[in-house]
Amino acid sequence: MRIGELARRAGTSTRTLRYYEAHGLVRPHRSANGYRVYDEAELRVVREIRSLLAIGFGLDDIRPFVACLRAGNDSGDVCPDSVAVLRRKLAEVDDYLDRLGDVRRRLHDQLAHAIIQREETCLRTRGPDG
Amino acid sequence: MRIGELARRAGTSTRTLRYYEAHGLVRPHRSANGYRVYDEAELRVVREIRSLLAIGFGLDDIRPFVACLRAGNDSGDVCPDSVAVLRRKLAEVDDYLDRLGDVRRRLHDQLAHAIIQREETCLRTRGPDG
DNA sequence: GGTTGCGTTGACGTCGGCGGCAAGGTTTAG
DNA sequence: CTAAACCTTGCCGCCGACGTCAACGCAACC
Numbered sequence: 001m002r003i004g005e006l007a008r009r010a011g012t013s014t015r016t017l018r019y020y021e022a023h024g025l026v027r028p029h030r031s032a033n034g035y036r037v038y039d040e041a042e043l044r045v046v047r048e049i050r051s052l053l054a055i056g057f058g059l060d061d062i063r064p065f066v067a068c069l070r071a072g073n074d075s076g077d078v079c080p081d082s083v084a085v086l087r088r089k090l091a092e093v094d095d096y097l098d099r100l101g102d103v104r105r106r107l108h109d110q111l112a113h114a115i116i117q118r119e120e121t122c123l124r125t126r127g128p129d130g
Numbered sequence: 131m132r133i134g135e136l137a138r139r140a141g142t143s144t145r146t147l148r149y150y151e152a153h154g155l156v157r158p159h160r161s162a163n164g165y166r167v168y169d170e171a172e173l174r175v176v177r178e179i180r181s182l183l184a185i186g187f188g189l190d191d192i193r194p195f196v197a198c199l200r201a202g203n204d205s206g207d208v209c210p211d212s213v214a215v216l217r218r219k220l221a222e223v224d225d226y227l228d229r230l231g232d233v234r235r236r237l238h239d240q241l242a243h244a245i246i247q248r249e250e251t252c253l254r255t256r257g258p259d260g
Numbered sequence: 261g262g263t264t265g266c267g268t269t270g271a272c273g274t275c276g277g278c279g280g281c282a283a284g285g286t287t288t289a290g
Numbered sequence: 291c292t293a294a295a296c297c298t299t300g301c302c303g304c305c306g307a308c309g310t311c312a313a314c315g316c317a318a319c320c
């Protein structure tokens with residue numbers, strides 16, 4: 001399979017596949033004319049990469065998952081390094097959820113306060129009877 | 131007040147203040163020698179900017195709040211444009227919280243699955259008695 | 261043999277909020 | 291007089307996952 005077909009089947013671009021390769025995540029062979037040739041298993045790899053990117057992983061975080069797949073496992077998740085990353089990411093997400101919750105509260109309060117202020121201004125401007 | 135003093139009092143850098151100015155958020159006068167001169171009210175403005183940046187606003191989002199302060203209001207929140215931004219941001223944060231919750235669940239499930247897989251592998255390798 | 265559609269490498273652009281440096285001018289303190 | 295501490299403008303660097311050319315080679319079809 002060449003780069004165009006893999007890109008289509010993985011739902012991405014050739015640029016992206018070359019980018020992953022440059023970062024050591026995908027490993028094609030080369031045909032006589034220099035074209036990249038991917039074997040079937042790489043589709044799985046690319047899908048794993050895309051899936052993890054989609055939930056906020058960086059390419060560096062993803063490397064252990066790819067290695068895990070390449071080691072012959074059914075899932076990229078089951079190797080110790082992958083599990084370590086999953087744990088770390090879960091902690092990060094929990095942290096971020098906390099902070100985002102704080103932000104939400106602050107936004108909510110600011111909004112409530114702003115609306116009350118506007119109502120009071122409105123009353124002062126137009127008299128207590130509205 | 132010149133740029134260095136404002137930077138110190140606002141807890142930021144001169145580079146940052148020039149950046150805000152380039153983006154139309156802060157408006158110093160100029161003294162005869164070309165130095166930026168800020169009046170006292172700008173400290174309030176810069177603090178508003180920093181506060182909103184800290185909770186994830188972009189400079190474009192912040193512009194209405196600055197205008198609101200400059201219009202003489204005690205708070206940058208009370209003007210219609212600011213309220214609109216607050217509403218929009220609250221909605222964005224809610225969306226993001228939802229998606230992050232989904233991500234959290236997926237991470238949690240993946241982690242649980244990975245650990246179960248590892249235990250099973252362990253049992254198969256070392257026999258049912260551990 | 262010309263066109264079309266693959267492939268290759270290389271390099272620059274994107275977004276946003278700055279950091280940091282260069283190369284100067286100004287002011288103040290000693 | 292000089293050094294230090296301010297200030298000015300301008301421009302490149304950063305991060306990360308690519309998009310988007312440019313300029314070329316290879317393959318296949320009519």
